[in-house]
Amino acid sequence: MLHINDIVFRIGDRLLFDGATVSLPAKARAGLVGRNGAGKTTLFRLIAGELGTERGAISLPRRARVGQVAQEAPDDARPLIEVVMAADTERVALLAEAETATDGHRIAEIQTRLIDIDAHSAEARAATILAGLGFDTVTQGQPCAELSGGWRMRVALAATLFAQPDLLLLDEPTNYLDLEGTLWLDAYLARYPYGFIVISHDRDLLNSAVDTIVHLDGCKLTPYRGGYDSFDRQRRERQALQLRLKKKQDDQRRHMEAFVERFRYKASKAKQAQSRLKALQKLQPIAALADDSLAAFTFPAPQKPAKPPLVDMSDAAAAYGDGPPVLRDLNLRIDDDDRIGLLGANGNGKSTLAKLIAGRLTATAGRVKRHHRLEVAYFAQHQLDELDPAASPYQQVRARLPEATEAQVRARAGGLGFGAGKMDTPAEKLSGGEKARLLLGLATFDGPHVMILDEPTNHLDVDNREALVRALADYPGAVILISHDRHLLEATADRLWLVADGTVVPYEGDLDDYRRDILASRGAASGRRDRSSPARSPGAERRRAAAKAREKTASLRKKISETEHLIESLHKEIQTLDAALADASTNAAADRIVQLSRKRAEAADRLSAAEDAWLSLSQQLAG
Numbered sequence: 001m002l003h004i005n006d007i008v009f010r011i012g013d014r015l016l017f018d019g020a021t022v023s024l025p026a027k028a029r030a031g032l033v034g035r036n037g038a039g040k041t042t043l044f045r046l047i048a049g050e051l052g053t054e055r056g057a058i059s060l061p062r063r064a065r066v067g068q069v070a071q072e073a074p075d076d077a078r079p080l081i082e083v084v085m086a087a088d089t090e091r092v093a094l095l096a097e098a099e100t101a102t103d104g105h106r107i108a109e110i111q112t113r114l115i116d117i118d119a120h121s122a123e124a125r126a127a128t129i130l131a132g133l134g135f136d137t138v139t140q141g142q143p144c145a146e147l148s149g150g151w152r153m154r155v156a157l158a159a160t161l162f163a164q165p166d167l168l169l170l171d172e173p174t175n176y177l178d179l180e181g182t183l184w185l186d187a188y189l190a191r192y193p194y195g196f197i198v199i200s201h202d203r204d205l206l207n208s209a210v211d212t213i214v215h216l217d218g219c220k221l222t223p224y225r226g227g228y229d230s231f232d233r234q235r236r237e238r239q240a241l242q243l244r245l246k247k248k249q250d251d252q253r254r255h256m257e258a259f260v261e262r263f264r265y266k267a268s269k270a271k272q273a274q275s276r277l278k279a280l281q282k283l284q285p286i287a288a289l290a291d292d293s294l295a296a297f298t299f300p301a302p303q304k305p306a307k308p309p310l311v312d313m314s315d316a317a318a319a320y321g322d323g324p325p326v327l328r329d330l331n332l333r334i335d336d337d338d339r340i341g342l343l344g345a346n347g348n349g350k351s352t353l354a355k356l357i358a359g360r361l362t363a364t365a366g367r368v369k370r371h372h373r374l375e376v377a378y379f380a381q382h383q384l385d386e387l388d389p390a391a392s393p394y395q396q397v398r399a400r401l402p403e404a405t406e407a408q409v410r411a412r413a414g415g416l417g418f419g420a421g422k423m424d425t426p427a428e429k430l431s432g433g434e435k436a437r438l439l440l441g442l443a444t445f446d447g448p449h450v451m452i453l454d455e456p457t458n459h460l461d462v463d464n465r466e467a468l469v470r471a472l473a474d475y476p477g478a479v480i481l482i483s484h485d486r487h488l489l490e491a492t493a494d495r496l497w498l499v500a501d502g503t504v505v506p507y508e509g510d511l512d513d514y515r516r517d518i519l520a521s522r523g524a525a526s527g528r529r530d531r532s533s534p535a536r537s538p539g540a541e542r543r544r545a546a547a548k549a550r551e552k553t554a555s556l557r558k559k560i561s562e563t564e565h566l567i568e569s570l571h572k573e574i575q576t577l578d579a580a581l582a583d584a585s586t587n588a589a590a591d592r593i594v595q596l597s598r599k600r601a602e603a604a605d606r607l608s609a610a611e612d613a614w615l616s617l618s619q620q621l622a623g
Helices: 040-047 080-085 089-100 104-116 119-132 149-163 179-190 203-208 228-263 267-282 350-358 381-386 393-400 406-415 432-443 462-474 486-492 511-521 538-583 590-622
Strands: 002-011 014-024 029-033 055-059 066-068 167-171 195-199 212-217 220-225 311-318 327-330 339-343 365-370 376-380 450-454 478-482 495-500 503-506
Touching: 002 040, 014 055, 014 212, 014 220, 029 040, 029 203, 029 228, 040 167, 040 195, 066 149, 080 119, 080 149, 089 104, 089 119, 104 119, 119 149, 119 179, 149 167, 149 179, 179 203, 179 486, 179 511, 203 228, 203 462, 203 486, 212 228, 220 228, 311 350, 327 350, 327 503, 339 350, 339 486, 350 376, 350 450, 350 478, 376 381, 376 432, 381 432, 393 406, 393 432, 462 486, 478 486, 486 511, 538 590
Parallel strands: 029 195, 029 212, 066 167, 167 195, 339 478, 339 495, 376 450, 450 478
Antiparallel strands: 002 014, 002 055, 212 220, 311 327, 311 365, 495 503
């Protein structure tokens, strides 16, 4: 269906495609992957006919309809559902013609075509798509112009899906979706009746919804059968083979060059040397693989560890100003080793909970107790726009370390992932992924006890997302994660909290259970899972067992914490008594020295007992 033949295209002096070729059959379900800036979005524009190639051609069947989400969010006074239905221009035109047509033959043709395109179920189909993307029945009847930009982009996506083009082009469609919308879109694409190409960094979507991965790398397009995991395995195997071949060729080249240099001027060997020289000239070098190494994310450990609980909420509520509570009845605890993923549709209060944990919002009822030394790092996507556009990564670090030497500042900036080529680049010229890396580095600069990450991966490619997963695994503090990236949640979170119905409760299932719940509630699954069924996925069983273990050990953890504070206090008391005894003059009253000695002995006995108690409690916790 889609044939891309030997295309060449450049923007200014930058070559994006050089002899790129790929062919996709009708109803192909392809994922387009490649490093940020490689030219994926440009390829979409070439396919859609918005740009022309310098050489080569892109061909589609004559009447094939290509659809992609509008770059501008619709700002329309019509209700959402009408905006979506208007995207099917053929249906709109046929209905308009049916109002005025008088020729009986033409009227029959119109009605037949309307039946063929299922025009009479249009409103129900549009409502189903809007519901899947998070719009309830009431909102579907409201003017599109009243929505925020992000929600209007969802309407634009719904309109494109409703039109059902023969080739659907989706460029990072999950960027404006929450986890619930992403789960629904994944299921929808799995049933899409025509072909599509999706640019995405969502590893799960690329595994479940596509059957082909097209890799854009080195100005070439290479197709791989299967999902992303299959592509990743095949690519690594190909890289390993290419490295072996290159080493073999390099060895052969060195041997031939040595022979030529040694014998080219000797009459007896001149013919063989000339033959080797010609062979050497014809030996096409196998290109060395591009350096795909990524700068690792590094999150420093807290300078002063804090004893659990870091945050303890009891019947707490949160609201903005004098408004009604957004969240209520919060009975939650966060320990220093927690990895918590927040579930719930946008607008349910996930960001409100994050602000309450971070101390940016004060509880309007109940109690929120934070450790007195608690340091919280808060990352949210909207903060990317708050970076000083003129300040480079070096200047941002210099502002944090005014007393440091030049070498120390540059070393720290390099530790954030900015080498010599990017360290002095103004923020306005950094890519979205580089800005996210800089903001993450600045937010965690001083070693927080808790990291709150609100959609940290929107501008990160797949490889950088994997680097983030590894860094979070190494980070010793607590993590609160809000993300539509299921792979990140599954790889990072060991507890799930559901933010819904004005409160927050532990979710005992795993993300597969949650996916079934979401699809059932949004009408995209055959039926709701029977909650009484004992069958649980391994992840759900692990999470449920972890939750029960935490409940069982909560009192133990509290006793251990109290005992540690007692031990610390007794150590200080003994140090004070030792200093008093050392300062006692030889003329001091004997009873004073005896009194100090007795107090020290009593404190030492209490310390020994406290240490024994701490050891016993720790063994119980470990057991």
